[in-house]
Amino acid sequence: MKVLIIVLGVLVVLCLLMLVFVRFIFEQTYKAFNIDPQDEVMLYHFPHYEKLGFTRKPVEFDSLDGNRLTGYIYDPENEPKGLIVFSHGIWSGPEEYLILITWLVRHGWKVFTYNYTAYNGSQGKSAKGLPQSPLDLHAALNYIEANPELNKYKKVLLGHSWGAYATTVVLNYDHDVYAACSMSGFNDPLTISVETGKQMFGPVAGILKPFINIINHMRFGSQADMTAVDGINKSGIPVLLSHGTGDDFIVYNVSSIVCHKSEITNPNVQYITFDEEGRNGHNNFFGTAESEKYLADIMADVKEMQKHYPKGKIPHDVKVEYIATKDRDKVNQPNEQFYAQIDEFFSKAVG
Numbered sequence: 001m002k003v004l005i006i007v008l009g010v011l012v013v014l015c016l017l018m019l020v021f022v023r024f025i026f027e028q029t030y031k032a033f034n035i036d037p038q039d040e041v042m043l044y045h046f047p048h049y050e051k052l053g054f055t056r057k058p059v060e061f062d063s064l065d066g067n068r069l070t071g072y073i074y075d076p077e078n079e080p081k082g083l084i085v086f087s088h089g090i091w092s093g094p095e096e097y098l099i100l101i102t103w104l105v106r107h108g109w110k111v112f113t114y115n116y117t118a119y120n121g122s123q124g125k126s127a128k129g130l131p132q133s134p135l136d137l138h139a140a141l142n143y144i145e146a147n148p149e150l151n152k153y154k155k156v157l158l159g160h161s162w163g164a165y166a167t168t169v170v171l172n173y174d175h176d177v178y179a180a181c182s183m184s185g186f187n188d189p190l191t192i193s194v195e196t197g198k199q200m201f202g203p204v205a206g207i208l209k210p211f212i213n214i215i216n217h218m219r220f221g222s223q224a225d226m227t228a229v230d231g232i233n234k235s236g237i238p239v240l241l242s243h244g245t246g247d248d249f250i251v252y253n254v255s256s257i258v259c260h261k262s263e264i265t266n267p268n269v270q271y272i273t274f275d276e277e278g279r280n281g282h283n284n285f286f287g288t289a290e291s292e293k294y295l296a297d298i299m300a301d302v303k304e305m306q307k308h309y310p311k312g313k314i315p316h317d318v319k320v321e322y323i324a325t326k327d328r329d330k331v332n333q334p335n336e337q338f339y340a341q342i343d344e345f346f347s348k349a350v351g
Contacts, residue, residue, distance in 0.1 A: 015211075022211040025197075030127040032118040035093050042298060042323065042331045045095050049102050059112070061143035064135050067123035071114030071140075073150075074101060080110035082178070082350040083153035085144065087137050087163030088113075089184075089283070093120040097160065099286055103334045107343050110153060114140050116162075130189035131220040133166035141175045154178050154350040158342070161185065161250065161282065164228075165192075168239065168257060171231030179349030180232075181240040181342055184250055184282050185257045188227045189216055192255040199248075228257045232266050238349045240342070242272035244280035272341065291333040298326060 037045065046056065056072040063069050071094065084104060088094050094101065094113035101111050116136045118124035127133075137157075144150045157180040159167030164185025171180060186192040193212045197205030216224035232239050243250075243258045253259050258271060274280040276289070284292045305322070306312035314322075 018208065018211050019214065022208055022215055026129060026215055027126065030118075030129055030132070032125060033091055033127075034120050035095055041096075042295060042326065042328055043096055044098060044328065044332050046098060049098055052102075054102055054105065059114070061114075061139060063117050063122075063124070063139045065117065065124070067117050069114050069117065069122040069136060069139065070120070071112065074105045074111040074113070076105050076108050076110060078108065080153055081108045081347060082110070083144070083150060083155050084109050084111045084346065085137070085140060085155060085157050086111055086113045087133060087157070087159035087166045088115070088119075089161030089163055095120070097286075099332050099334050100339065103336075103339050104343065107339075109343075109346070112140070112144065112150070128219050129216055129224075130162065130165065130193065131169075131216060131223045131226070133162050134169035134172075134226065135220075135223060137163075137166040137170045138173055138175075141170065141173075141177070145176065151176075156180065156346045156349060158346075159183065159185070164257070165189075168228035168231045169226050171235035171237070171239075172226050177235070177237060179238040179240070179346055180235075181242070181345060182228070182257060183242050183285075184244065184247055185228060185241070186250045186255045187229055187257045187260050189224060192250060195251060195255045196249075229260045229263050232257075232264055232269060236266055236268065238268040238270070238345065239266060240270050240272065240345045242274065242285075242338075244274035244282065244285060246275075246277070246280035247282045249282040270345065272338070285335060285338060287331065287335055288333045291331050294327070295331050298331070 054074065056074045059071045059073050060068055086094060086097065086101060088097060093115050101113065105111055114136070115122040116127055117132055118127045141155070144155065155177050157167040157170070157177055159165070160183040164182035167180050168182050168185060171177070190209065190213055194206060194209050197208050241258050243252055243256050245252050247256070250256050274285045278296065279285050279289060279292055284296070287295065302314070305314055309315070
């Protein structure tokens with residue numbers, strides 16, 4: 001009996017330690033994030049597009065937790081075809097998707113962008129976990145639907161990665177949405193968290209699954225159980241799912257939405273599979289084949305440079321000097337074929 005008590009005591013302690021460890025991982029993964037506007041990057045930020053004649057208006061609204069979220073609304077020159085609500089990926093922001101956003105604006109769409117809780121000027125100490133993105137999109141749609149100037153347009157949803165999860169999971173709610181497009185999306189927070197853990201810690205990360213599940217439910221309740229497939233099936237609206245076969249972040253046949261194709265009963269779902277080598281990853285399909293190859297070479301150079309500096313942080317002046325030798329226009333060439341497919345898909349949906 002005494003041995004049994006000792007064993008049970010050890011198991012309880014180990015479980016508590018695992019829970020503390022997973023909580024620590026959550027705090028590091030979902031801590032506040034801000035893109036440094038002074039940081040030199042290869043992707044053009046808004047000042048470049050502003051010189052080309054693009055304009056945008058700031059927007060603010062409250063999250064379900066009461067945090068003030070920030071974003072921008074981009075207007076086309078003529079009457080919009082409709083309103084695209086765009087959701088960004090993790091450790092980024094809409095500013096890093098302007099190659100896509102400006103293309104859509106140029107082709108007649110009004111685009112509403114926003115930053116998640118604790119991201120890029122939005123309030124909050126932490127994003128808390130993956131289920132936060134659909135909650136923030138839910139709040140954005142509540143705001144839009146309460147605003148007569150925005151709600152008069154037919155709404156469609158577009159998201160990448162964490163934003164693709166948001167774009168499909170939010171369909172579990174009753175919003176007046178005509179279509180949704182997911183790029184490199186995952187189906188549920190538990191599977192992708194375990195998969196990411198395995199990439200970091202190896203197969204042993206599988207034992208973290210119940211503890212990840214506990215923390216997700218402690219922080220998000222039943223929201224943690226909502227899946228992309230559930231939203232897609234519940235809504236019945238046209239949904240475009242795109243994913244790369246070489247995605248090593250949200251693995252195509254492990255954690256993606258498309259690997260649950262057999263569970264999707266919505267007859268209005270279409271699929272785009274990126275299988276071209278060098279353009280079938282998590283985010284290397286936004287540009288042309290030439291621009292993606294050029295950017296990949298630059299990133300390889302940067303990775304090599306990082307080895308020569310403490311913690312891999314390249315000094316600002318060194319980075320500026322390096323980028324000055326590169327052709328940024330060449331990097332920022334849009335994938336016209338893919339973008340046209342999104343445009344056509346949304347245009348058909350809004351009639």
